[in-house]
Amino acid sequence: xxxxxAAFRRAPVLERVIQVGGFVVRRLVQALIALFGVITLxxxxxxxTGDPVLLLVPQGATQADTDVMRTALGFDRPLYxxxxxxxxxxxxxxxxRSYVQNLPVxxxxxxxxxxxxxxxxxxxxxxxxxxxxxxxxxxxxxDRFEARWLIGLVLIGQSMPTFWTSVLLxxxxxxxxxxxxxxxxxxxxxxxxxxxxxxxxxxxxxxRVTRTSVLDELSKDYVRTGLxxxxxxSRLIAHHLMRNAAVPIVTISALxxxxxxxxxxxxxxxxxxxxxxxxxxxxxxxxxxxxxxxVVIIGAAAAILLNLIADLxxxxxxxRIRLPxxxx
Amino acid sequence: MKMLRALxxxxxxxxxxxxxxxxxxxxxxxxxxxxxxxxxxxxxxxxPDSHFVYRNIFDQLLSRDDKGEIIPSIARSWAYKSDTExxxxxxxxxTFHDGQKLTAEDVAFSINRIxxxxxxxxxxxxxxxxxxxTASSASEVTIxxxxxxxxxxxxxxxxxxxxxxxxxxxxxxxxxxxxVGSGAYKFEKWQRGVDVVLVRNDNYWGDKGYFLRADFRxxxxxxxxxxxxxxxxxxLAVTLDPDLAAQLEGAxxxxxxxxxxxxxxxxxxxxSRPPFDxxxxxxxxxxxxxxxxxxxxxxxxxxxxxxxxASPDYKGYVAGIQGLPFDPxxxxxxxxxxxxKAAEPIAFVTSPTFDQRIVQALIQQLNDVGxxxxxxxxxxxxxxxxxxSEKTKQPAISFGRWSCACQDADGISFPLLHSSSSFSxxxxxxxDALLEAARNTLDPDKRLVAYKDVATAVAKDALILPLYQxxxxxxxxEKLKWSPTANESFFLNRASWSE
Numbered sequence: 001x002x003x004x005x006a007a008f009r010r011a012p013v014l015e016r017v018i019q020v021g022g023f024v025v026r027r028l029v030q031a032l033i034a035l036f037g038v039i040t041l042x043x044x045x046x047x048x049t050g051d052p053v054l055l056l057v058p059q060g061a062t063q064a065d066t067d068v069m070r071t072a073l074g075f076d077r078p079l080y081x082x083x084x085x086x087x088x089x090x091x092x093x094x095x096x097r098s099y100v101q102n103l104p105v106x107x108x109x110x111x112x113x114x115x116x117x118x119x120x121x122x123x124x125x126x127x128x129x130x131x132x133x134x135x136x137x138x139x140x141x142x143d144r145f146e147a148r149w150l151i152g153l154v155l156i157g158q159s160m161p162t163f164w165t166s167v168l169l170x171x172x173x174x175x176x177x178x179x180x181x182x183x184x185x186x187x188x189x190x191x192x193x194x195x196x197x198x199x200x201x202x203x204x205x206x207x208r209v210t211r212t213s214v215l216d217e218l219s220k221d222y223v224r225t226g227l228x229x230x231x232x233x234s235r236l237i238a239h240h241l242m243r244n245a246a247v248p249i250v251t252i253s254a255l256x257x258x259x260x261x262x263x264x265x266x267x268x269x270x271x272x273x274x275x276x277x278x279x280x281x282x283x284x285x286x287x288x289x290x291x292x293x294x295v296v297i298i299g300a301a302a303a304i305l306l307n308l309i310a311d312l313x314x315x316x317x318x319x320r321i322r323l324p325x326x327x328x
Numbered sequence: 329m330k331m332l333r334a335l336x337x338x339x340x341x342x343x344x345x346x347x348x349x350x351x352x353x354x355x356x357x358x359x360x361x362x363x364x365x366x367x368x369x370x371x372x373x374x375x376p377d378s379h380f381v382y383r384n385i386f387d388q389l390l391s392r393d394d395k396g397e398i399i400p401s402i403a404r405s406w407a408y409k410s411d412t413e414x415x416x417x418x419x420x421x422x423t424f425h426d427g428q429k430l431t432a433e434d435v436a437f438s439i440n441r442i443x444x445x446x447x448x449x450x451x452x453x454x455x456x457x458x459x460x461x462t463a464s465s466a467s468e469v470t471i472x473x474x475x476x477x478x479x480x481x482x483x484x485x486x487x488x489x490x491x492x493x494x495x496x497x498x499x500x501x502x503x504x505x506x507x508v509g510s511g512a513y514k515f516e517k518w519q520r521g522v523d524v525v526l527v528r529n530d531n532y533w534g535d536k537g538y539f540l541r542a543d544f545r546x547x548x549x550x551x552x553x554x555x556x557x558x559x560x561x562x563x564l565a566v567t568l569d570p571d572l573a574a575q576l577e578g579a580x581x582x583x584x585x586x587x588x589x590x591x592x593x594x595x596x597x598x599x600s601r602p603p604f605d606x607x608x609x610x611x612x613x614x615x616x617x618x619x620x621x622x623x624x625x626x627x628x629x630x631x632x633x634x635x636x637x638a639s640p641d642y643k644g645y646v647a648g649i650q651g652l653p654f655d656p657x658x659x660x661x662x663x664x665x666x667x668x669k670a671a672e673p674i675a676f677v678t679s680p681t682f683d684q685r686i687v688q689a690l691i692q693q694l695n696d697v698g699x700x701x702x703x704x705x706x707x708x709x710x711x712x713x714x715x716x717s718e719k720t721k722q723p724a725i726s727f728g729r730w731s732c733a734c735q736d737a738d739g740i741s742f743p744l745l746h747s748s749s750s751f752s753x754x755x756x757x758x759x760d761a762l763l764e765a766a767r768n769t770l771d772p773d774k775r776l777v778a779y780k781d782v783a784t785a786v787a788k789d790a791l792i793l794p795l796y797q798x799x800x801x802x803x804x805x806e807k808l809k810w811s812p813t814a815n816e817s818f819f820l821n822r823a824s825w826s827e
Binding site for chain 1: 369372445446448451452504505519521522523547548549551552556558561709713733739740750
């Protein structure tokens with residue numbers, strides 16, 4: 001183990017750059033193929049049940065008036081022509097227009113992205129800020145009273161449905177105490193409750209992963225050695241143990257960030273938070289195809305990118321980990 | 329470390345405290361809608377949330393008072409030159425928000441814009457009887473229709489007047505983002521996905537608004553809208569259900585506002601395919617359904633039973649029409665008599681858009697008298713598609729709610745009962761002739777005679793089963809003074825505040 005590590009460190013800088021570059025290129029090509037599959041699937045799946053024209057016209061519109069609308073939006077064309085038109089626009093980075101809002105999809109989505117990022121960041125602060133320390137505490141103080149108490153908290157975090165947590169928060173802080181606005185986007189105060197509600201579930205995940213990872217490390221020789229030579233537990237954890245225990249936490253972070261970015265539909269709806277989740281669910285029920293397509297493309301791209309970043313981060317945190325796809 | 333903790337706590341309190349005190353003077357009224365407007369170009373979108381906002385930015389050619397009567401607005405008066413030609417005199421004291429005068433040219437432009445097929449307005453079907461609009465003088469607009477059209481005035485209540493000079497200069501897209509009208513409130517800003525803010529137009533020609541500002545927010549969850557009302561962060565919330573209304577009744581500082589609307593709920597029976605091509609089985613359905621128990625048990629008692637496809641607010645409403653009485657025993661006998669025909673399972677087509685408790689109650693009541701009805705729930709677009717497919721392929725039985733937003737019997741009866749309409753499952757030459765007669769004359773008495781025959785046939789043969797006139801439920805701060813109307817519109821300059 002020690003030898004490989006040394007060999008890797010000695011490798012010329014250029015070779016390492018080529019190795020990392022090759023890895024990134026391979027992954028990006030894979031990602032493009034996956035992305036193409038996803039958008040094709042979404043394009044056809046959405047159209048399986050017809051078009052949005054009937055939702056746009058008032059009740060009682062005659063067939064002729066509906067046809068005018070259908071022609072204007074291009075839904076009278078054969079499906080494959082619509083598909084190739086969509087692909088042709090896509091390679092020019094044109095995601096089309098929303099049929100409902102009469103605006104370019106890019107404008108609509110980019111106006112919502114900052115809210116999604118803000119909420120995901122808030123939730124991540126809650127999740128990591130609470131989850132990792134709780135995980136460490138449970139591992140270090142296992143069998144003690146406070147650990148059992150914290151495990152209970154984690155269990156609650158994991159099993160409470162988010163819409164229920166959200167409603168409780170709104171009733172308590174919004175209506176009863178009137179400390180925080182029940183919904184909306186009004187500076188930092190508005191971010192607190194949705195971040196808590198969204199971060200609570202992830203907090204439990206982080207706590208569990210951290211606990212397992214720390215417990216693994218606690219049984220290792222260097223920990224016993226460190227304690228024997230008189231290091232305090234907190235110093236040992238902060239300086240030695242966490243560096244080794246961090247890899248699974250980074251992996252789970254990538255997955256959780258992707259989750260937080262795309263999985264906030266309920267929270268966004270309850271708190272009237274104008275992120276991508278709310279936009280998507282509304283677009284789906286209005287059959288606003290181009291918005292759904294745009295969100296899926298961006299969501300898939302984000303998930304692929306985050307996984308790539310996580311893979312690259314491993315080798316920085318733990319240089320023993322080789323990037324995959326290269327002979328050992 | 330302790331210091332840091334204390335500081336963090338202080339900072340948190342500092343952030344939290346300002347929300348504790350609410351503004352003393354009421355400058356801004358906050359309205360919680362379900363979604364943000366889809367568009368603020370009044371000719372481009374037709375949904376309640378868009379409508380709620382843009383009707384305050386734009387004036388309409390005509391308006392309705394709180395009782396529902398058509399009253400002058402931009403048009404000061406009107407006169408029929410013939411059955412197909414009507415001249416509107418336009419007010420000369422109206423200016424757009426940019427200071428330019430509103431003229432007959434703008435009115436003609438607005439009408440021609442909405443009937444232009446290339447523009448593809450979703451509202452085309454409401455104005456497609458208009459052939460042309462021309463500014464015959466600086467203050468007169470002549471509208472020509474493709475036949476006598478009794479519903480024209482009711483449709484023009486929904487025609488917003490846009491400024492020709494601005495739309496032509498900036499184009500449709502830019503106009504949608506920064507709309508300029510002549511209404512009682514001016515557009516201030518639109519934070520996408522969050523809210524639209526309007527500010528009072530102090531040069532308005534009519535009644536000026538009470539509130540300086542109005543903030544229309546998008547709050548999709550109804551329980552959150554109620555929480556906002558209770559917390560005092562919203563002053564008016566739209567689209568509540570009876571359960572939430574009951575919650576509000578018990579809370580302090582808030583109230584429930586409600587009105588029966590022009591929206592009619594109905595049970596559509598397909599007369600073109602078995603089993604409901606059989607008049608006896610349709611009558612069995614009519615006698616099995618207990619409207620009153622549905623209204624009292626599920627709808628909070630706000631809605632009103634109806635026996636025709638119109639409410640008393642409609643032109644063409646026929647007083648004294650009685651449907652078949654609720655009589656489950658009689659219904660049971662009719663089903664038994666029909667034998668095998670009624671024994672087949674029937675799919676009841678519905679969509680989550682509708683209140684499913686009502687659908688389930690209806691199915692239960694029908695199965696209680698011996699029908700075998702199952703629920704088939706599809707998404708709303710599919711529901712609409714099936715509701716207007718070929719007559720024999722339309723669902724045998726389905727629930728629906730309909731408003732033409734015109735308060736005229738023609739608006740619901742024609743599309744649901746005339747054989748030429750894709751929404752109709754009925755092919756009855758007698759009904760067709762009556763509906764056409766009522767549509768093609770301006771004489772209200774002749775129309776009423778025709779609608780009386782239609783309503784009588786509907787009631788006697790259960791061609792369709794009108795259920796109830798739907799109520800709309802709003803929640804509001806106790807201090808908000810505003811009366812909801814049957815056409816579900818909201819005019820800011822008809823609302824005020826009592827301190």
